[in-house]
Amino acid sequence: MASIDGDNIARIPLGNTTTTRTNNAAMPAPEYTVKEEPLGTARHLRIVGIGAGASGINMVRTLRLKLRDNYEHVVYEKNTDVGGTWFENRYPGCRCDIPSHNYQFSWRPNREWSNFFSPAEEIGAYLCRICEDEGMRGDVIKTEHEVLGARWDEGQGRWSLAVVNLRTGERFSDYADFLVNASGILNNWKWPEIEGLQGFEGDLVHSARWPAEFDYKDKAVAVIGNGSSGVQIVPAIQPDVKKLVHIVRTPTWIIPPRVQIFNMGPAADVMSNVELDDEENFTPEQIVRFQSDPAFYRSFVKTIEKETNNSFPILLKDSPMQEFAAEHVRQYMTAILGEDERLCKALIPDYSLGCRRMTPAPLYLQTLTQPNVQVVTEGVRRVLPQGLELASGKIVEVDAIVCATGFDVSFCPRFPLVGRNGNLQDIWRTSVPQAYMSCAVPGLPNYFTFLGPNAPIGHGSVFTLAEHIATYIAGVIHKCRTEGIKAIAPSQAAVDDYNEHIRAFMPRTAWSSSCRSWFKGTGDDKDGPVTALHPGSRIHFFHMLENFRGEDFEYVYDVDESHDGAGVSSRNRFRFLGNGFSTKELNDDADPTWYLDDIALTTTSPDGAASPKARTRIKALL
Known part of the structure; x- marks a missing residue:
C-alpha cells in the first residue's frame, strides 16, 4: 500500500474502480472529466535556487531557454556577490587547473583570457559580467540571502523555506514548487581539527577566506595542506616570506604542467600555433587571433x-x-626535486596515480628545494600561541598559519532539508550519501542538486558539467508542469540499483586505492567508499543524462478541484492530454508545421537536391 501524502491517504485499485480511503472510510472516486486545456499547457511554477556560482548562473539561463514563460525563479546567494568558489577563493596564486578556454560556458566564449590557466579574479569577473549582461541580478539573484531550512509539504506539493536577509537580519518564509541546490561541494570551508588552533596569537588564515589585508612579507609562515590550494599558495608566497614551513600529511602526485603535456600529445599541432610567454600568458597577438579567426579558435577549444x-x-x-603515466610522473617529480632523497621519499606517493586529485602545480616542487622552505611530514600535535608543536615534540615558531585544509565534503546539506523520510542531514551523517545520477534524492520530491554524491567533479571543467545537469533538471521540471505531475522523486529501488553499480565499478579505478582523499568523504578512511566521483568518464556522464528515465521515478499527479470541491483526476496520468488541441497549433508564436523543418534542414544538399541518405529517410517516412 503506497502512501501518497504521508497522512495515511492511499489509492487502492479494486477491480475496475478506484476508491479513496481516508480515515478508514471508503467512498467512490470522482468521475473522470476531460481537462479543458490544450496539450502542452504549462502550469505556473515557483523555482528557488540556492547559490549563484557557475551552476546557479547557468541554471538561470537554462530555465529561460527551456521554460520560457509562466514561471518564477529566484536564487538565494549568501555572499555579497555572485561567483561562488571564484568569489570566495582569492588567495595568492589562485587559478583554475583546467585550460581557460574550456573553463567557460559553451554559450558564452571568452576569447580574451590572459593566461592558459585563468586566475581567480578573471573567472570571477567573467561570471559577474554574464550576470550583468543577462540581467540576472536583482529580480532573480538575491545576494546576501541564506536559506536556513526547507521542509517538504506533501499536501501542497511544494517546499516551505526559511530564509534570512544577511544584510538586514530579517527572516522570512518562502515556498518553492521546485528547489534546486547549486551551493556546490567545495563551498563549506572548515578549519583543521588541531588542538589549540584558535589560541594562536599570530595571523590565522584559511585559504577560502584569505583577508585582502593579510601581509605575509618577511614573516615566518606555516602552510598546512598540499591539496589544490596549498600547492598554489606555497610558490606564490615563498619569495616574500622569511621562512615557509610546509606541513604535508599525505604525499600527492604533482603532474607536469598541462601546457607541456598538450605540446607533446595529439594536441601538439594546434598548440604549435598558440603563442604563450614563459608564464603561460597568451601574447596580445594570440588574443587578437582568437578574436578574429573563429575557425582556429573553435579548433583550439x-x-x-x-x-x-x-x-x-x-x-x-x-x-x-x-602504469606508463605513473612512471613518467614519478620521473618528473624526481627530476624537479633534484633527486633529493629525503624530499623524494616524503613527497612522491606510493599509492596509485589519481587516488587523490592529480594536480598541475608549476613551480611548487621547485619551491620546496629553496633554502627558506622547510618541509614537515610528521603530524601537528597541537598549536601553541607562538607556533606549532609537532608529533615529535619539536616546537616550530611562526608568525602566521595558513590552513589550506579544504572543505566539508560530506554532502550533508548546510541547512535542515526535511523530506518524506526525515532530515537529510541526519540521514547522510549516519550513512554513505547516495543520490540518483548525482542530482536527485529519494524521499525529496521536486528537489535537484548540482554535483551531489558521485558527480564527475574531478573529471574536468565544472562549466560544461553545469550545462548538462541544468538541461536535465529543466527537462524534468518542464515535463512535470506540462503533464500534470505535482511531485516527482527517484524511487529508492532505482537509487539502490544505481549505487550498487557504483560500488561494483569503483574498484576498477585508482580512486578506490588506499589513500587519504576528499574523494572519499572526509578522507580519514583511506579505504572508504568513493562518494565524490562518477563511475565512468566525463562523456559517459553526459551520455547518461541525455535521456530522462521516467521508470526510475515515483509520481504524484495534480488534483483539480471540481465545482463541488471534490478532487478530480489524481488517478489518471493522461488528463494532461486535455481538450484535443495542442499548444503547438494554438500558440501564435509557434510554428504548426515544425515537423517539416528537420527534413528540409537535414536532407537537402546545397543545390537543393535530396541526398542519398535523405532519399532513404523520405522513403521510410512515406
Missing part, C-alpha cells in the same frame, strides 16, 4: 577539450596506461 576528456583511461587501476 575542441582539441583541448578532447584531450582533457581522453585522460580517463589513466585512472583505470593497474592498466598499462596508468
Whole structure:
C-alpha cells in the first residue's frame, strides 16, 4: 500500500474502480472529466535556487531557454556577490587547473583570457559580467540571502523555506514548487581539527577566506595542506616570506604542467600555433587571433577539450596506461626535486596515480628545494600561541598559519532539508550519501542538486558539467508542469540499483586505492567508499543524462478541484492530454508545421537536391 501524502491517504485499485480511503472510510472516486486545456499547457511554477556560482548562473539561463514563460525563479546567494568558489577563493596564486578556454560556458566564449590557466579574479569577473549582461541580478539573484531550512509539504506539493536577509537580519518564509541546490561541494570551508588552533596569537588564515589585508612579507609562515590550494599558495608566497614551513600529511602526485603535456600529445599541432610567454600568458597577438579567426579558435577549444576528456583511461587501476603515466610522473617529480632523497621519499606517493586529485602545480616542487622552505611530514600535535608543536615534540615558531585544509565534503546539506523520510542531514551523517545520477534524492520530491554524491567533479571543467545537469533538471521540471505531475522523486529501488553499480565499478579505478582523499568523504578512511566521483568518464556522464528515465521515478499527479470541491483526476496520468488541441497549433508564436523543418534542414544538399541518405529517410517516412 503506497502512501501518497504521508497522512495515511492511499489509492487502492479494486477491480475496475478506484476508491479513496481516508480515515478508514471508503467512498467512490470522482468521475473522470476531460481537462479543458490544450496539450502542452504549462502550469505556473515557483523555482528557488540556492547559490549563484557557475551552476546557479547557468541554471538561470537554462530555465529561460527551456521554460520560457509562466514561471518564477529566484536564487538565494549568501555572499555579497555572485561567483561562488571564484568569489570566495582569492588567495595568492589562485587559478583554475583546467585550460581557460574550456573553463567557460559553451554559450558564452571568452576569447580574451590572459593566461592558459585563468586566475581567480578573471573567472570571477567573467561570471559577474554574464550576470550583468543577462540581467540576472536583482529580480532573480538575491545576494546576501541564506536559506536556513526547507521542509517538504506533501499536501501542497511544494517546499516551505526559511530564509534570512544577511544584510538586514530579517527572516522570512518562502515556498518553492521546485528547489534546486547549486551551493556546490567545495563551498563549506572548515578549519583543521588541531588542538589549540584558535589560541594562536599570530595571523590565522584559511585559504577560502584569505583577508585582502593579510601581509605575509618577511614573516615566518606555516602552510598546512598540499591539496589544490596549498600547492598554489606555497610558490606564490615563498619569495616574500622569511621562512615557509610546509606541513604535508599525505604525499600527492604533482603532474607536469598541462601546457607541456598538450605540446607533446595529439594536441601538439594546434598548440604549435598558440603563442604563450614563459608564464603561460597568451601574447596580445594570440588574443587578437582568437578574436578574429573563429575557425582556429573553435579548433583550439575542441582539441583541448578532447584531450582533457581522453585522460580517463589513466585512472583505470593497474592498466598499462596508468602504469606508463605513473612512471613518467614519478620521473618528473624526481627530476624537479633534484633527486633529493629525503624530499623524494616524503613527497612522491606510493599509492596509485589519481587516488587523490592529480594536480598541475608549476613551480611548487621547485619551491620546496629553496633554502627558506622547510618541509614537515610528521603530524601537528597541537598549536601553541607562538607556533606549532609537532608529533615529535619539536616546537616550530611562526608568525602566521595558513590552513589550506579544504572543505566539508560530506554532502550533508548546510541547512535542515526535511523530506518524506526525515532530515537529510541526519540521514547522510549516519550513512554513505547516495543520490540518483548525482542530482536527485529519494524521499525529496521536486528537489535537484548540482554535483551531489558521485558527480564527475574531478573529471574536468565544472562549466560544461553545469550545462548538462541544468538541461536535465529543466527537462524534468518542464515535463512535470506540462503533464500534470505535482511531485516527482527517484524511487529508492532505482537509487539502490544505481549505487550498487557504483560500488561494483569503483574498484576498477585508482580512486578506490588506499589513500587519504576528499574523494572519499572526509578522507580519514583511506579505504572508504568513493562518494565524490562518477563511475565512468566525463562523456559517459553526459551520455547518461541525455535521456530522462521516467521508470526510475515515483509520481504524484495534480488534483483539480471540481465545482463541488471534490478532487478530480489524481488517478489518471493522461488528463494532461486535455481538450484535443495542442499548444503547438494554438500558440501564435509557434510554428504548426515544425515537423517539416528537420527534413528540409537535414536532407537537402546545397543545390537543393535530396541526398542519398535523405532519399532513404523520405522513403521510410512515406
